[in-house]
Amino acid sequence: MTLPKWADVVLIPLINLLLALFVSGLVVLMIGEDPINAMKIMVNGAVGSTYGWGYTLFYATNFIFTGLAVAVAFHARLFNIGGEGQAQLGALGVALVCLALPWPHWTLALPFAILGGAVFGAAWAAIPAYLQARRGSHIVITTIMFNFIASALLVYLLVSALKAPGMAPESARFPEGTFLPNARDVFGMIGVKFARSPLNVSFLLGLVACFLVWLLLWRTRLGYEIRAYGHSEPAAIYAGISPFRITMITMLISGALAGLMAVNAVQGEAQRLLQDNVLGAGFVGIAVALMGRSHPVGVLIAAVLFGALYQGGAELEFETSVPREMVLVIQALVILFTGALDNMVRGPVTGAFLRFGRRPGATTKAAE
Amino acid sequence: MSVDTQKGRPDAAAPAAHPAIELKGISKAFGPVQANKDIAIRVMPGTIHGIIGENGAGKSTLMSILYGFYKADAGEIFIAGQKTAIPDSQAAIAAGIGMVFQHFKLVENFTVLENVVLGAEDGARLTPSLSKARKLLTELAAEYELHVDPDALIQDLGVGMQQRVEILKALYRQADILILDEPTGVLTPAEADHLFRILEGLRREGKTIILITHKLREIMEVTDTVSVMRRGEMTATVKTAETSPEELAELMVGRKVLLQVDKAPAKPREMVLNVENLKVVGEKGVERVKGISLSVKAGEILGIAGVAGNGQSELLEVLGGIRNGTGRITLNGEEIDLTGQNSDARTRRARGIAHVPEDRHRQGLILDFHAWENVGFGYHHDAKYNSGWLMDNEALRRDTEAKIKKFDVRPPNAWQTAKNFSGGNQQKIVIARELEQNPDLLLVGQPTRGVDIGAIEFIHQQIVALRDAGKAVLLVSVELDEIMSLSDRIAVMFDGKIMGERLPAETSERELGLLMAGITDTTRDVPVEEIEANLARKDGATP
Numbered sequence: 001m002t003l004p005k006w007a008d009v010v011l012i013p014l015i016n017l018l019l020a021l022f023v024s025g026l027v028v029l030m031i032g033e034d035p036i037n038a039m040k041i042m043v044n045g046a047v048g049s050t051y052g053w054g055y056t057l058f059y060a061t062n063f064i065f066t067g068l069a070v071a072v073a074f075h076a077r078l079f080n081i082g083g084e085g086q087a088q089l090g091a092l093g094v095a096l097v098c099l100a101l102p103w104p105h106w107t108l109a110l111p112f113a114i115l116g117g118a119v120f121g122a123a124w125a126a127i128p129a130y131l132q133a134r135r136g137s138h139i140v141i142t143t144i145m146f147n148f149i150a151s152a153l154l155v156y157l158l159v160s161a162l163k164a165p166g167m168a169p170e171s172a173r174f175p176e177g178t179f180l181p182n183a184r185d186v187f188g189m190i191g192v193k194f195a196r197s198p199l200n201v202s203f204l205l206g207l208v209a210c211f212l213v214w215l216l217l218w219r220t221r222l223g224y225e226i227r228a229y230g231h232s233e234p235a236a237i238y239a240g241i242s243p244f245r246i247t248m249i250t251m252l253i254s255g256a257l258a259g260l261m262a263v264n265a266v267q268g269e270a271q272r273l274l275q276d277n278v279l280g281a282g283f284v285g286i287a288v289a290l291m292g293r294s295h296p297v298g299v300l301i302a303a304v305l306f307g308a309l310y311q312g313g314a315e316l317e318f319e320t321s322v323p324r325e326m327v328l329v330i331q332a333l334v335i336l337f338t339g340a341l342d343n344m345v346r347g348p349v350t351g352a353f354l355r356f357g358r359r360p361g362a363t364t365k366a367a368e
Numbered sequence: 369m370s371v372d373t374q375k376g377r378p379d380a381a382a383p384a385a386h387p388a389i390e391l392k393g394i395s396k397a398f399g400p401v402q403a404n405k406d407i408a409i410r411v412m413p414g415t416i417h418g419i420i421g422e423n424g425a426g427k428s429t430l431m432s433i434l435y436g437f438y439k440a441d442a443g444e445i446f447i448a449g450q451k452t453a454i455p456d457s458q459a460a461i462a463a464g465i466g467m468v469f470q471h472f473k474l475v476e477n478f479t480v481l482e483n484v485v486l487g488a489e490d491g492a493r494l495t496p497s498l499s500k501a502r503k504l505l506t507e508l509a510a511e512y513e514l515h516v517d518p519d520a521l522i523q524d525l526g527v528g529m530q531q532r533v534e535i536l537k538a539l540y541r542q543a544d545i546l547i548l549d550e551p552t553g554v555l556t557p558a559e560a561d562h563l564f565r566i567l568e569g570l571r572r573e574g575k576t577i578i579l580i581t582h583k584l585r586e587i588m589e590v591t592d593t594v595s596v597m598r599r600g601e602m603t604a605t606v607k608t609a610e611t612s613p614e615e616l617a618e619l620m621v622g623r624k625v626l627l628q629v630d631k632a633p634a635k636p637r638e639m640v641l642n643v644e645n646l647k648v649v650g651e652k653g654v655e656r657v658k659g660i661s662l663s664v665k666a667g668e669i670l671g672i673a674g675v676a677g678n679g680q681s682e683l684l685e686v687l688g689g690i691r692n693g694t695g696r697i698t699l700n701g702e703e704i705d706l707t708g709q710n711s712d713a714r715t716r717r718a719r720g721i722a723h724v725p726e727d728r729h730r731q732g733l734i735l736d737f738h739a740w741e742n743v744g745f746g747y748h749h750d751a752k753y754n755s756g757w758l759m760d761n762e763a764l765r766r767d768t769e770a771k772i773k774k775f776d777v778r779p780p781n782a783w784q785t786a787k788n789f790s791g792g793n794q795q796k797i798v799i800a801r802e803l804e805q806n807p808d809l810l811l812v813g814q815p816t817r818g819v820d821i822g823a824i825e826f827i828h829q830q831i832v833a834l835r836d837a838g839k840a841v842l843l844v845s846v847e848l849d850e851i852m853s854l855s856d857r858i859a860v861m862f863d864g865k866i867m868g869e870r871l872p873a874e875t876s877e878r879e880l881g882l883l884m885a886g887i888t889d890t891t892r893d894v895p896v897e898e899i900e901a902n903l904a905r906k907d908g909a910t911p
Contacts, residue, residue: 219758224741224748231734237690238723238731239746240714354399 003350009298013291013338015345017305020333027329033322045315046308054183054197055314060307061199061264062278064206066285067303068213069258071294075217076250077230082128082143083258084282085150086121090259091266092154093120095162095171095273098266103177110180113267114205114260121259122252124150129251133244139251147282155275162273171273180268202264206303209257210296216253217296226250258282287331291338306331386449388413388545388576389434394443396429403429405600407443411545411593416567416577418587418608421597422620422820423791427580430597431547435467436460447545466538468548472530474522480533481505481518484540501540508539512569513562515897526904527675528559535566546570547578552586556675556903557848557881562896564590584613585849596620621821631832634856636665639701640840641687641809646695646706648682648864656682657693658864664809669831669841671855671872673848675884675903679864680844681726684813687842688723689716690731700808717746722802724795726813726844732798735787739777740768742786743801771800776826792823799827803834810834813844828854848877862886 003012025035046056066083073080080086093116103109128142155169164172180200187194217223229236229246236243266277284306291305292298313327337345387410394407403426411417421427432438434445436454445452447463454460460467474483481501489497502518509515516525516532525533531551538546548567552560567577567590579591587594588608595605596619604619617625641664650656657679664670674680686693692708699719705711716723725731733742744753744764753764768782775796777789786794795815802810812831816824831854835841845851851858852872860867860883867883879890885899 215758219761221748221754221759224744224759228734228737228745231736232730234727234730235732235734235745238688238713238725239748240689240712240717242712350399 003346003353007349007353009293009295012342012345012349013293013298013302015349016337016342017291017334019345020330020337023333024326024330028322028326031322033320038316038320038322041316041319042309042312044312045319046312049195050183050187050193051195051197052311052315054195054199055311056304056307057183057203058198058200058264058269058307059281059310060304061203061206061268062261062281063284063288063303063306064210064300065257065261065264066281067288067292067299068209068285068296069254070285070289071292071296071299072213072217072226072257073250073254074289074294075223075230076226076246078129078132078247078250078254079140080125080143080251080254080258081140081286082125082146082255082282083261083285084278084280085143085147086124086255086258087261087265087278087282088147088150088154088276089124090117090121091262091273091277092157093117093259094262094266095174096120098174098178099162099172102175105177106180109178109267110201110263113178113263117259117262118256119259121262122256125251125255125258126248129248129255132251133247151276154273154277158273158275164272169275174267174271178267179271180263182268198269200264200268202268205260205263207300209260210300213257214296222249258285284331287335287338291334386413387411387446388448389578390446390449391430391434392444392446394430394433394445395441396426396433396438397441402600404433404440407602409595409602409605411576411578413448413544413576414571414574415592416571416579416590418579418581418591418594419597420581420584420587420594420616420620422582423818424820425597425620426600427597428549429600431467431549431578431580434460435465435547461541461543464542464544466535466541466543466546468531468534468538468546468551470550470553472527472534474530474533476523477521479519479521480516480525480536483522483533484518484537488541504540505536508536511573512566514566524904526900527554528556528562528900529904531555531563532566543575545576545578547580549580550582551579552581552583553846554676556884556899557877558885558894558896558899559903560586583849584616587616588613598622617821623822625821626825629828629832629853631854632836634668634835636668636856637838638666640664640666640699641842642696642698643687644696646683646686646693646697648679648686648691648693650682650691656864657686659695660861660864660866662859662866662869664840664842666808666840667835667838668856669835669843669854671851671858672842672844672861673851673858673880673884674844674846674861676846678861678884680861681813682864683861684723684726684811684842684844687716687721687809687811688725689713689721713746714749717805720808722805722807722810724798724802724810724812724815726817728794728798733786733794735785737786738783739772739786739789739797740765740782742797743768743771743782745801747801747805771797771804774804775800775830790820791818792820795819795827796823799830803830807839809840809842811842811844814846815843816845816847816850848880851880852877860884 028035028038046052066087069083070080094113097112097116098109124146128139128146131137131142132139158169158171162171164170180202183199184194184196217227225241225246228239229241229243233243261281262277266273270277288299288302288306292302309327309330313324316322316326317324389411391407391409394404396404407430419427429438433440434454436456436459445454452463454463475486481498485497485501505518514532514536516529516536522530551563555563571577581587591608593605594608594616596603596616598620643663644661645659646657647655647659648657662670672680682691685691686706689712693706695706697704697706699721729735734745747753748759754760765782772780772782777793777796815827815831819827831841843854855872857869858872858875859869860880862884863886867886867888882890882894886902887894
């Protein structure tokens, strides 16, 4: 039995989200805070001002890239949970590009930084991909192990070759010619006041990435093959689709998308390479892809939602005794409800549709 | 209870006042699909009662209700006149119902004896149950020709023998009513005949047997009464002696059906496919095709008969570019690379080989794709489905509309997901896709497996039409009827080898059945034990 598409992509995630928020409310209640008040603070903190929006969309940009990375791999039934490590390597790629030349203008630096982030992220995904495609080593295991290797590699580089003078294990600051215009500058040019925030042009890059991923998956032969392979490997082989080729290409694209996150986080905000440039965004990407049903539009919406959660959670910690970790709890609950407990909601909703949405004739025709 | 007490019931075979099973007003719905609608049936004791119907007619649902797997939405079950509730299979067994499933439920690495006793042990100690079962098995073997070595491991037995273990399991649990679901699907004709002899023996002892099948011939041969199901309803119950296959087919489908394929004699022309000494190594390093040679000419259908699992699937897959092999294969005189180095399924298609795979769910379709996405499957690189960098989905959908119309796919909806079509209509989508490529060679495996009778007729016509258009067709099927009626030549495969080639007009089901069991001397009288031993040896040969 199938639901109408809108119910599948809008209604069910919405119900899942509300359930997750409800249970979160209970947790807040247990801490001894007023859940309604907490909710108000979070919403207001996330979208109540240009400052809030700035941070919300900044976080969302990170999540768009890592969410798309997971989503693309999902379509080939590959569970890439190495977004964290691939984004760390992407950060290295972006940093190397930014530090390589005294860039005269950001418009020149940006394309090369994109290339650097994408190539490094893809390269980091290529190794687990090859091991999966040729040796059958499970990609979940290898990608998560590569997260640790990536993190160790960055620490090593930041205390040796890339270390800037000073105490902190971080690179030198990028040249000014690499700084990306932020939302305040851009809105200022058209005379709109926008508070200072890390939101920068990378957000637009994220939107372009969403469109390109949609185009890839549903309008190109490669995307068709990726989806076919994801649904059935024997059928793919029957159709002359090479599992090796699809596994490699899909993971390269996935890794590149994760790596692009660094354009926002490293070039856009930190403007130097840090020990941890990703801050868990690689894992949030899994929740975003799950909730967004691996569709670019869904990923975009889920990413903004998680961005708001992050920003709202920060405000919550600031104004109440609710710890910032509450955001992690909510995030975990969202994953639990959208991923693991999806059928709990799907069953009753489908039943309700059958009972109330049943038009005589329509269903019997479909059954034939 | 032992056999003695069963036999000790004097009135068991005599006409009883009560039916062995009576169902009244059974209904069961899955979502919007009404699988069973107000079913009423009376099965008299000591009879073989056939239930026939197309796939999805509701036969299996009805039997699952009777065996306690599903709970009916409405209706009552009477066993020997007593109203009985059957909430689970334990209750069904307690009510004296035994079930032999299409897919056997046996523990592969247990012995026959252990399997028979499993779940029906008398106490914590196994030995008393085992020796009791051993005694019973010996008695049953003598009585009903149910010979099985009690100490053999299931994995070393052929399917015919495994099926017998299932029957023994039911009898050990004192079943008076035996339900068999499509029991002959995996048997050679001789084994099927032997099964029917067993069933007749059981009937003589007063057992009641329900035989579920889609094969009209079996119904006509062994049943006393037959009930026909269509679209969840019981459309008729008739005495087998008073009906005909044509009438039953009409009752099943709801219209007149041609049971025989209408075709003119073949006019074979030049050689299209030539296979020499083909060898294929399958999973676990076992050689599945052991050096076969065959050829197919333009304008003819070569049928490959055989029990499933004798290398036919591997043969099709090598030709279709899915597997690698060794040997020499030429298509229109040009050699085909078998190493997989520079050829795959895509290059095969480009050279004019179309492939309707044996398993449309696993290979032929992406079940979660729309119909129109499936119509381009495998041919998605073709220029007609593309414009530059992007796929031309509009062109693909237009093409799908045309194919849906031509092949009468129902519902005619290009946007419907493949899994939501019936088996027959799914197969029509695959057939339409492959045949409309106008291939030089069509590989077709099990073209009508799980397909309703109405669609079978249509699919057969399409295959014959392709032959008449001067194309070569290689047909693999485990249905002997289908092989006999479609093929212009028949090759029989057993254990990865071709046992012989016959012309349909000059052979018989019996002869083909013996070849299928690897017995080439078909003139002598072969006991069924030898056939089984042969088939088991083949199966057991896998290391």
